[in-house]
Amino acid sequence: MKRCDLLSAALGLVIVWQAAAMIVNRPILPTPLEVFIVFFQELRKDLLIHFAASLLRVTAGMALSVLMAAPAGLAIGGSKAMNRLLSPIIYLLYPIPKVVFVPVVLLFLGIGDVAKITIIFLILFFQIVVLVRDQAAGIPSQLIQSLQSIGAGRRALFRFVYLPASLPAILTALRQSIGTAVAVLYITELFATKYGLGYYIYYNGSTLFDYPAMYAGVIAMSLLGLGLHYGVDWLEHRWCKWKFAT
Amino acid sequence: MIQIDSLTFGYSPTSPLFDGFNLFIERGETWAILGPSGCGKTSLLYLLAGLKFPTSGKISIDGQSLARPRPRSGLILQDYGLLPWSTVHENIELGLKVRSFYGPDGRHTPKNYFPKDNANHWLERLGLSDVADKFPAQISGGQRQRTAIARTLALEPDLLLMDEPFSALDAVTREDLQNLTLVLSAEQNLTLVIVTHAIEEAASLGKKILLLNGETNQRARVFQNPQAGNVDYRNSAAYHDLCKLLWKEMQHETV
Numbered sequence: 301m302k303r304c305d306l307l308s309a310a311l312g313l314v315i316v317w318q319a320a321a322m323i324v325n326r327p328i329l330p331t332p333l334e335v336f337i338v339f340f341q342e343l344r345k346d347l348l349i350h351f352a353a354s355l356l357r358v359t360a361g362m363a364l365s366v367l368m369a370a371p372a373g374l375a376i377g378g379s380k381a382m383n384r385l386l387s388p389i390i391y392l393l394y395p396i397p398k399v400v401f402v403p404v405v406l407l408f409l410g411i412g413d414v415a416k417i418t419i420i421f422l423i424l425f426f427q428i429v430v431l432v433r434d435q436a437a438g439i440p441s442q443l444i445q446s447l448q449s450i451g452a453g454r455r456a457l458f459r460f461v462y463l464p465a466s467l468p469a470i471l472t473a474l475r476q477s478i479g480t481a482v483a484v485l486y487i488t489e490l491f492a493t494k495y496g497l498g499y500y501i502y503y504n505g506s507t508l509f510d511y512p513a514m515y516a517g518v519i520a521m522s523l524l525g526l527g528l529h530y531g532v533d534w535l536e537h538r539w540c541k542w543k544f545a546t
Numbered sequence: 547m548i549q550i551d552s553l554t555f556g557y558s559p560t561s562p563l564f565d566g567f568n569l570f571i572e573r574g575e576t577w578a579i580l581g582p583s584g585c586g587k588t589s590l591l592y593l594l595a596g597l598k599f600p601t602s603g604k605i606s607i608d609g610q611s612l613a614r615p616r617p618r619s620g621l622i623l624q625d626y627g628l629l630p631w632s633t634v635h636e637n638i639e640l641g642l643k644v645r646s647f648y649g650p651d652g653r654h655t656p657k658n659y660f661p662k663d664n665a666n667h668w669l670e671r672l673g674l675s676d677v678a679d680k681f682p683a684q685i686s687g688g689q690r691q692r693t694a695i696a697r698t699l700a701l702e703p704d705l706l707l708m709d710e711p712f713s714a715l716d717a718v719t720r721e722d723l724q725n726l727t728l729v730l731s732a733e734q735n736l737t738l739v740i741v742t743h744a745i746e747e748a749a750s751l752g753k754k755i756l757l758l759n760g761e762t763n764q765r766a767r768v769f770q771n772p773q774a775g776n777v778d779y780r781n782s783a784a785y786h787d788l789c790k791l792l793w794k795e796m797q798h799e800t801v
Contacts, residue, residue: 445597446627446694449615450641450701451654460644464631542631542681 306526330512339516351520353495357413358485358528361420362474368421369428370470374462376429377436378454390429398422399487411492419488420481427480428473435469436462468543471536478528482521497521547573547705547737548594553603555586555593562601562762563589569756569766573704576731576738576774578752580745582796585758587741591709594739595621607705616705617645617656620698624710626690628682634693635678639665641701668696672726688719695723699730706731708740712747724751728775745792750780757795767795 314332321331339347376382376390402419409415439461447461489498497517505514537544548571556562563586571577579587592598593605596615605612607619615621628637646661648654669675672692677685682693691711698706708727712720728751731738742748748755755769771788773779 440625442623442625443627443629445592445595446621446623447640447644448597449595449619449621449707450644450698451615451617451648452644453648453654456644456647456654459647460640461629464629467631540631542683545681545684 327509327511330515334512335515335519338512339519342513342516347500347516347520350495350497350500350517351524353493354485354489354497354521354524355527357416357488357496358420358481358524360413361417361485362424362477362481362528364417364421365424365428365477366470366474369425369473370432370466373429373432373469374436374458374466377433377438377466378458378462383433383437387433390426390433394426394430399484402487406491416485416488416493420484423480423484424473424477427477428470431469431473431476432466435466439465468536468540471532471540475529475532478525478532482525482528486521497524547571547575547608548739549604549606549609551604551606553593553605554601555589555598555603556601556762564600564603565762565764567603567763567766571737571739571754573737574735576728576751576753577740577756578748578754579739579741579756579758580743580748580752580792580796581758582760583743585760586763587743587758588709590758591621591707591739591741594705595619595707597621614653617652617654617659617701618703619705619707620701620703622691622694622698622706622708622711624713626682626694628690628693628697630682633679633681634674634685634689635665635669637682637693638669638674638696638700639663641697645701664700665696668700671699672696686719687715688723691715691723692726695727695730699734702734703736705737706739708738710742711740713742713744720747727751732775745789745796746780749785749788749792750774755792757792 317332321329376386398419401422405415405418405422409418444457444461447457452460485496486498486501489496490502493499497520501514501517501521504510504517548569550567550569553564553567553569554562555564579590581587589598593600594607594612596612596619599613607616610616621627629640632640642661642663642665645655645659650657650659669678672695674689674692674696677689682690685693694711711727712723715723724747727738727740730736738751740747740751742751749771751774753771753774755771757767757769759767769788769792773782773784779785
């Protein structure tokens with residue numbers, strides 16, 4: 301994503317927002333200018349703390365998902381027997397909306413950050429497992445045989461083939477999951493916390509009816525997603541240099 | 547060096563590719579395996595590489611029955627088998643890294659293996675120094691095959707198995723790499739087994755040519771070609787006569 305494209309898109313959205321605010325002409329949809337002013341005022345107060353709390357939860361959830369799902373996806377994709385055994389279980393569990401497990405997670409893990417991170421983890425885990433599994437299973441057999449012929453056994457194949465081959469899939473899965481992760485983050489921050497953008501947006505919008513502050517929180521959440529996207533792009537350029545070689 | 551005894555192998559039990567097939571290959575010999583598509587030549591190479599196993603019978607190399615890929619055998623495939631995410635230099639030293647990963651366990655790495663970094667030597671020997679930091683997608687087909695050869699030779703094999711290694715290359719690059727393969731095999735005293743569907747390639751490279759047929763192979767049909775690899779042999783009458791003979795035999799087999 302080029303910076304000028306991002307700026308043009310942001311400008312376009314601001315224009316549409318301004319037009320909508322002028323048409324609606326109600327406090328529930330303030331103009332972009334009002335919101336931007338409040339956004340910078342709130343940054344000097346506690347919006348940054350809410351942003352940091354959310355960033356911590358979502359990155360912890362994403363990191364935990366990658367650490368658990370990538371090896372699982374590699375193991376399933378790298379072995380036909382494991383694939384036959386475990387894929388049906390994944391297909392059964394994948395479509396279940398994980399948000400339904402929120403009460404169960406709260407019951408067992410309490411109402412703190414661990415429960416919030418676990419809910420994000422539950423949602424992202426399956427997306428990453430499926431993508432990494434498909435990538436690992438799709439590695440050409442000739443490449444595997446070529447490595448086996450120079451002495452690579454199962455462990456070396458995982459180290460030298462399956463893991464590097466699956467890195468792009470892991471990053472793609474992460475990129476696809478950012479939207480979901482941030483959306484889920486909002487839900488998890490609606491309860492039992494006083495920090496986080498979800499709490500901030502809900503508190504300002506539904507309790508204080510301070511709509512400019514609510515939209516400032518929405519902008520912060522959007523920036524959080526954008527930052528995560530750029531983070532994944534950065535990792536991809538660092539770890540998958542071969543994809544960008546011309 | 548290679549002893550194939552009563553080999554039976556195939557994908558269909560009613561018409562196997564090999565049935566009671568015997569073959570002996572001496573150390574340092576250069577063999578070409580020729581035959582029409584589906585005759586089992588690549589399967590035979592994979593059996594020699596320890597990547598496929600006989601239904602019955604036995605394949606031994608240096609007196610050892612083959613139960614898994616042998617550390618001192620090198621396999622080079624048509625599509626090069628290079629890691630797309632590794633540079634040319636990293637691909638060449640891959641085998642060395644795999645050996646260091648396991649250590650001299652006798653299974654993945656020869657027991658007497660002493661780690662040495664000869665990747666740069668092979669990088670230079672194969673003329674790849676200028677593209678050492680490039681990825682496989684950034685170099686030509688000929689350079690990719692040179693990288694695959696360098697990676698294999700860095701492991702100091704005594705047996706080199708090649709599966710149609712030059713079929714995707716243009717004529718000039720192909721001839722250049724064929725000559726280089728013969729020079730390197732002689733230099734390193736390698737036993738070379740090359741699978742090809744091209745009669746001219748088999749006749750230029752193989753001092754012995756094993757012709758397989760499209761039906762079940764029960765008997766090894768071997769054509770002697772002692773002049774293969776000699777300068778100007780490709781322009782000689784003997785070479786053209788052998789090509790014609792192989793062509794006739796292959797036509798006869800496919801009709």
